[in-house]
Amino acid sequence: MPPPGNEYAAEQLKTQGNAQFKNGDYEAAEALYGQAIQKNSNNPLLFTNRANARLKLEKWEGVIDDCIRSIELLKENMKAYFYLAQAQLAINHPNEALSSALMAYELCSHSAQQTSNAATISALVLRAKKAKWEIRERERIRRRGDLLADLEAHLEVTYKKEQEDIQARIESGDVGKVEGQEEKEERRKEWEKKRNDLRTAFALSSPEMLQKREVPDYLIDGITFEIMVDPVVTKNGRSYDRATLIEHLKRSPTDPLTREPLSIRELRPNIALKEACTEFLEGNSGWVYDCEDGERDVDARWAHLSSS
Amino acid sequence: MFASKRLAKELQKLHDKLPPGITLVKADDLQEWIMDIRVVDNNPIYVGEVYRLKFTFSQSYPIEAPEVVFVRDETHPIPWHPHIYSNGIICLDLLDRQGWSPVHNVESVCVSLQSMLTSNTKKERPEGDDNFVRNNRLRPRDINFIFHDNQV
Known part of the structure; x- marks a missing residue:
């Protein structure tokens, strides 16, 4: 354990780092988090915060180091796995990126608050799967x-x-x-x-x-109109993608179809359907992924986390 | 968040096929669409007329309901109905904050409005229409409609 004075100093430096991060000065934020880590290397948040700054600076190796150290300090570390997956994807390691992203998703869906991060993370899972598919496809063509x-x-x-x-x-x-x-x-x-x-x-x-370039209706989420990644079933037997249904339930705890009361706790994973979706994604070339609208605003979604 | 993706998919479907009496007029962006509807049977209140609807989507569509109003111009009147104010504001439970569900979509809203007209027999405005039209400054979704009757 660092002396208590150092812990305090690290906290101060982190706050300054967060402020620089908010201002968009990622270099300065990275440096401040670095100084904070020198004062106290036991706080996993310092590492994830620096990883986030390094993501912005595209210092991928640095992101990976920070995430691994953060995970060593805290196992159930959704943020670290989320940043790690992005960096691994950037350096073209889709297999590693996919397992990190899946880990982040797992931690997110088991977290008490089932935050809206699920949607962001599942988009990342899809990106990793797509990258993996592309490599396979190139090899196949060759x-x-x-x-x-x-x-x-x-x-x-x-x-x-x-x-x-x-x-x-x-x-x-x-x-x-x-x-x-x-x-x-x-x-x-x-x-x-x-x-x-x-x-x-x-x-x-x-x-x-x-192949007909069409995803069968039974694999489509009725809310986003996209193929499901993690389908859950409601009391009336309909399935929706977990991330989007939770968005709806947070706003209105009712079954989207019948309007009967429905809470997040009542949802059950639809394992067979999930397997069908996965199989379809894997068997059916990258076109399924191409429905993506490109870059989404990940930053805004994670803003509330980066200041933790 | 997923509004643009979902709307892009809806648009694709709308271009593909639409139920009779419903047409897509304008969808240049993913914020505001114009749809035309007409009643397909010969309900004398609506015969020969085409009504124009304006859909406005928020970033949270379809988790949040779209704002849907009838708009008036030279060729498109506001349809008579005990739940439609003369300024085009519609009092329909599925467009309300409580009644909306993300499984609804532009097409299903059009179909619901179409059938709301088809089944109507009263050539009337809602109670207090004059007063409401004169004084209302709220956006449709912020109005707390009281659904006093379920017959229409």
């Missing part, structure tokens, strides 16, 4: 590209050999010149047809060509 190129090369080798054979037979007098040319032309047409068929087959095998 591999498929190789296979197609290999097969095309094979066809071409066979075709060239046939042409040479015919030419040889023309030259040796086995076939007449006109006849030989006709055969060559025929073989050329055959080869082109095979090559086009092959290309068509590959084009058809890519899921984007075949």
Whole structure:
């Protein structure tokens, strides 16, 4: 434990850091939080606050260090996992980002107040999933590209050999010149047809060509009109995404459909539906994620936390 | 927070298909939309007329209800109804703070208003219309309507 005087000094420095953060001077905030940590390295909040400043400064490695140290001090640390996931996503580590984001979501949904952060975090979970999918998809296209190129090369080798054979037979007098040319032309047409068929087959095998780009209604949340991430079921059997339903229940504790009284405690996870949603997201290319409206205002949503 | 995403999806659906008697007039942004409705049966109170609705969305839509009013211009009158004031303000439980639910949407609101007109038989304004229209300075959603009758 630091001497009590140091703890006080750290608290003062943190307050100054928070003020700089609010002003948008993230460099100054980072430095002040750093000084606070020198006075008292046992307070997990100092690390998450500095991580948040470093997020703004795009010092990703620094964010990750701070988050890990903060988690060492406090295990159930939603904020640290949330910042960590963002930094991991930024340095293109979607697998790690996804597990951090899921951890943050887990902590958030089990927290007593079930805050509106759930929506922000679940958006981050989606972003991590999308990044993961993109990497897989690039790999798939690259591999498929190789296979197609290999097969095309094979066809071409066979075709060239046939042409040479015919030419040889023309030259040796086995076939007449006109006849030989006709055969060559025929073989050329055959080869082109095979090559086009092959290309068509590959084009058809890519899921984007075949799938209807529509999420089935039973996976759609009736409030946001988007695919659910963490569906919960109400008393009347309808399911909604947890994050959005909670937004509604905080305002009006009623079932959205029947208006019967409904409290957050009465919600139950719909595990099978959640699996169906996950499976759909994983199987169905990145287009599902593309419905995102780009950057959302994460800062505003977290403003109340950064001054803690 | 999710208002813009949700509205973008609704708009996509509205462009796709709409119930008879409902048309999308203008949705240039995700704050204010104009819809036209007409009554599809031959209720003599409304025959041959088209009514214009203005939807205004807050950032918290659909958690919060949209503000919906009839607007008057040369070709669009305010429909007669014991729950519609002559300035276009509508007294309908589902548009009220208490009655709203986020599963409602622009289309379902239009359909509800359409059926509220269809089933009406009284060519009347609400009680105290003159007084209300003259004195009301509140936004529709801040008015505490008293739903005194459930027959209309």
